[in-house]
Amino acid sequence: MAETTxxxxxxxGDEGHEHRSRWPIVAALGAASLYLGVGxxxxxxxxxxxxxxxxxxxxxxxxxxxGLAGWANEAFVADYFAGHxxxxxxxxxxxxxxxxxxxxxTFAAGFVYYAFVRAGAWPPAHLPHLLGSLVAVNTALLxxxxxxxxxxxxxxxxxxxxxxxxxxxxxxxxxxxxxxxQVLEYYEFVVGEGFTLSxxxxxxxxxxxxxxxxxxxxxxxxxxGIAFARALRGHYGPDRDAAIRTTSLYWHFVDLVWVFLVAxxxxxxxx
Numbered sequence: 001m002a003e004t005t006x007x008x009x010x011x012x013g014d015e016g017h018e019h020r021s022r023w024p025i026v027a028a029l030g031a032a033s034l035y036l037g038v039g040x041x042x043x044x045x046x047x048x049x050x051x052x053x054x055x056x057x058x059x060x061x062x063x064x065x066x067g068l069a070g071w072a073n074e075a076f077v078a079d080y081f082a083g084h085x086x087x088x089x090x091x092x093x094x095x096x097x098x099x100x101x102x103x104x105x106t107f108a109a110g111f112v113y114y115a116f117v118r119a120g121a122w123p124p125a126h127l128p129h130l131l132g133s134l135v136a137v138n139t140a141l142l143x144x145x146x147x148x149x150x151x152x153x154x155x156x157x158x159x160x161x162x163x164x165x166x167x168x169x170x171x172x173x174x175x176x177x178x179x180x181x182q183v184l185e186y187y188e189f190v191v192g193e194g195f196t197l198s199x200x201x202x203x204x205x206x207x208x209x210x211x212x213x214x215x216x217x218x219x220x221x222x223x224x225g226i227a228f229a230r231a232l233r234g235h236y237g238p239d240r241d242a243a244i245r246t247t248s249l250y251w252h253f254v255d256l257v258w259v260f261l262v263a264x265x266x267x268x269x270x271x
Contacts, residue, residue: 023071030063068219072226072243096246100253103216107257110212111264114205118268126199128189130206130266138181139262142217145174146255149224149248157238164236168228168244171251175221182214206265213261216254223247 037057040048117124152167186207189195197207227247230236236244 021071021074023067023074025067027064027067027071030060030065030067032060033057034060034064036060065222072223092242092246093249096249100249103253107209107212110205110209114209114265117201117205120201123269124200124202126195126203127269128193128195129270131270134181134185134188135262135266138178138185139258141174141178141181142255142258145171145178146252148174149251153241153244153248156236156241156244159238161234165228165231168224168231172221172224172228175217175224175251179214179217179221182210182217202269206269209261209265213254213257216257220247220251220254223250 033056037053037055037060040053040056148167149171152164152171155161155163155167195203197203224247227243230243
């Protein structure tokens with residue numbers, strides 16, 4: 001009787017999947033260390049040795065990536081290879097929504113700083129022409145990637161694996177090209193116009209916000225790359241799409257932030 005109860009409890013634990021994971025804590029500590037290192041690199045080099053922000057940033061980046069990878073493996077990949085369905089997608093969807101709500105505060109801090117910049121003397125001394133064809137192309141690429149990901153997820157839900165793989169691959173490619181466009185934009189500003197992080201308070205707001213967004217896009221590209229690699233191995237199906245659903249939520253959020261950033265930072269700077 002005791003053995004039966006033990007087996008039933010173990011089975012219930014498998015079905016309920018009450019995760020008490022250490023990986024979210026690792027990721028959170030890594031993100032905190034990364035942000036602290038970047039912050040010290042921007043404003044604290046006169047207070048601390050150069051090696052301190054370098055170590056904090058490097059350890060933080062490894063902790064963040066390692067924590068997210070471990071968390072994703074525990075939440076999605078391990079369930080697949082264990083041969084059971086794991087928790088419903090609602091569990092992870094709700095967790096992603098909560099994460100994105102908290103992430104709004106991160107971007108909000110940058111936009112509040114920009115609001116204080118605009119409240120001062122305008123225009124600043126070093127203000128290049130921001131609103132050009134490159135930002136328009138980048139915006140179109142990112143918006144197109146949201147469309148391809150949305151319809152790719154729909155194809156997965158309908159069991160159309162070929163269409164799902166094609167659209168997911170297109171989304172990944174568009175994300176990579178967007179990052180290349182942002183690198184090109186930085187190159188044109190820094191090398192072509194001498195507009196750098198040290199060009200004043202507007203430059204710090206511009207590079208801070210666009211760099212933070214670029215970091216989010218980079219993470220999104222990594223998530224899409226992992227999803228695409230798993231999709232090629234047949235890990236997803238109409239009733240097994242939690243990873244695609246949560247990744248889609250993150251990617252659409254990043255796209256929405258970019259649209260708001262373009263409206264406020266690029267268009268706003270020209271007004």
